[in-house]
Amino acid sequence: MLLLWIFLVLLIGGPVAWLAAARSPNASRWIALFVLTVDLALVLTLWAQHHGALDLTGHGAWIADLDLPWMPTLGIRFHLGLDGLSLLLILLTLVLGIMAVAASWSEITERVGFFHLNLLWTIAGTVGVFLALDLFLFFFFWELMLFPMYFLIAVWGHERRVYAAIKFFLFTQGSGLLMFVAILALYFIHYRQTGALTFDYFALSHTRLDPSIEMWLMLGFFVAFAVKLPAVPLHTWLPDAHTEAPTAGSVILAGVLLKTGAYGMLRFAIPLFPTASYDFAPVAMTLGIVGILYGAVLAFAQHDMKRLVAYTSVSHLGFVLLGIYAWNALALQGAVVQMLAHGLSTGALFILVGALQERLHTRDLRQMGGLWTRVPRLAAIGLFLAIASLGLPGLGNFVGEFLILLGTFTRHPAFAAAATVGLVTAVIYALALVQRAFHGEPRAGLRVVPDFSARHMTIMAVMLAALVWLGFNPQPVFDTARSGLDNVQRIASVTRPLRALTR
């Protein structure tokens, strides 16, 4: 039941925070903070029990499981399951959620209640996505996280918020519907084979599929996940949405929503369609490498600081895509670490940019420069985050990227070599960012602004500590993720000899 509460606390907390705003905006903020903290505590409780892992007969190790009937006549169940992979991503979601609330404390002053309603519901939908083991339920949550995010962008965003919000919604919704068609097709194929109507993940994973049909269904899923991830060329919504969203929106978008794409590939696209995924892997890896390089080049060319950070996401998530489809244990572990590290470092960067914008009322790098002397604390943290982002050893991003490259190299040296170029380009854009914003002479006419407050320093301290911890001691993450990745790896190792025999 604890699983249900992890989700319900957020769903109920949203309206409570909304109504509380009528009394005082601060009450709404505190309630949102409280709700997220309670939820985090619930998840940590589950993690503590991790070692008594639950064995779902023949389905690997799960930490918790909840299976209730929902629409029995259609074979739809309210089936939630938590394994190591979901756990890590939910932890990331909730930590970033808390940071997002804290970072918006002074930024959001209008319609505070409605803001926290949307924030909590987006997080609720995301948590649901990470938990759902019924494909209908998964799609339900998948759609549920969209419209609160739409409101976050459309109401509290910057100059071109309406355009960005609608573009975001259309891209994700349209691709989601393709996945929905694929889910239903799978449901009917399974029904014809077994006579059982079910959306259950485990049942559907045993469906026998024709190679051509499997490829089409896999593509239906892949497109939805690739839009979210985002993979080039489906990424065009991302720079707009990230740039126009308010700070909290950008943090949740970059930190969490993008991870649902990677999670979907790991949890659904590959295990449900292993053969087609295996055949498709070279294409996916190519898309990943194109993303790494293209994102980096575009990031370097931006003048808008937020847009620059947004393009670095395209680049970083390219590594994740590469790691997922490199098809071995090392690269998968790397992809998971990369997801967490990217969530933390990019989330923190967005908070930093948001704080700068609050102070300078601009995000244009051409109007910055020399900020180091004005806001030393902010600038130092900016340098740290930029270095984390470029993958300095000792920080989380390095572990992720290194493992992905190592894993890829064992089987696809050419891909690994191409992706390594991404490490160089990352250095260029990250250091250019530091140079243009913080170094040099202070620009004439730059207003005198306050440095990071204690609130922001606390936020940053948490994020930086997590990045360092992830960089020096990633072993707990590996251990936790293993139970979730086992499934994917088992399929990967089963499929490979199978393909070798048939060729």
Added chain:
Amino acid sequence: MKPADFLAILPFLILMGTAIVGLLAIAFHRRHGLTFGLALAGTLLSLASIGVAGNVAPRQVTPLFLIDGYALFYSGLILATTAAVILLSYGYLARRRERQDEYYLLLLFATLGAMALVASNHFASFFIGLETLSISLLGLIAYPRDRTRPVEAGIKYLILAGVSSAILLFGMALIYARVGTLSFGRMVALLRAVGGTTPDIYWLTGLAMIAAGIGFKLSLVPFHLWAPDVYEGAPAPVTGFIAVVSKGAMFALLLRYYLASDAYAFPSALMMINVIAIASILAGNLLALLQSNIKRILAYSSIAHLGYLLVALLAGGAVAIEAVTYYLVAYFVMTLGAFAIVTVLSESGAEADLDALEDYRSLLWRNPWLGGLLTAMLLALAGIPLTVGFMAKFYAVEAGIGARMWPAVFTLVVGSVIGLFYYLRIIVVMAAPALTSTRPRHGALAWAAYPALAILTIALIWLGIYPAPLIALIRLTAFHVG
């Protein structure tokens, strides 16, 4: 007729009785509250008597009407909707110049016509129901008769309804000429007896003409041209009534006709529906993009939704009944919900309804409750989870894929993405900051609007989160189609 027959048609009799009592009451004492109360009480009583009728169902009452679970389910849906429309109309009419009483009587007669349609399994009762509905609707559309727009809409409706009825009758006559029966159920048996399974020109032409007549009522492409103008011109509660009750009853009849006459055995009949569905989805959604009047947007959106319904209809068999029925319930809730907000916002008594998109600017901040409700209804129409619209879309896609109609399914997907755009456009306008603070604040609503809005909202959320009871009810009742 036996006594049990009267029990079976009790809901009809109560409704008819209420209308007649209402006519007499007006002759003696004209009072808005009285007629309103009478109409509401009659509708609710009729709704309650469905349980009584259910005890003797299924029952063929005269060769014209078949009172089965299917008919009773839809009658209940129609009556509940009418009750909601009556509640919404009270405040709307109270502050307008026209005499109010006849409005409710016309509404009752229109409801009676719609109920006759869903219980009909014979061309004669089909036509009686259709005409009762259409003529009452004509009166309702042009009810504010000293204003130009409603009268224009009324005339437009009158002429096109007349033409479509004529086409429909012609089609019926052709089929009668071929098989010699007007009853849905016996048609195919007789056709097979006289000419084997290969359909001939009479049969096909008749089928096509009937489809054209029905297509007009459902405002399917290419028979949709009246819909935006009539939607825009008619008073808001009447528009809601046309959008849901008139179209819903007609669709229920179409489904019964297709099931009973075994139209699924004729590829040409399915092909026709398929093409109409795809055209309706695309045209409805694309044309909605160009509108700046919320009633017109909803008119085009309803064209698209009827297209989605046709996709569900094409699946055939029990799948089609379940999918169509669920979709229709959802469509009733969300469409009537959207028009309910337009109605209560137009209560102020100004000449025209409040239907320009600009009138809704920053509604979410000026009036959070109504703005929030309209947002919820629009999100439902767009098929977002937590609302009934999501389940409806699920059913349509499920039925389409189950029947392997890939072109229709992909059109549906493309259509709903386009649809999203114009629903979001309305929401964007509602969420925009106010330009000036001089816009009039909306006064208190008439009391009658609250229960209607509450029921619609609860249905919207409840059926979206926990639809199992409704699905069970549909299987229990509507599956029994004779």
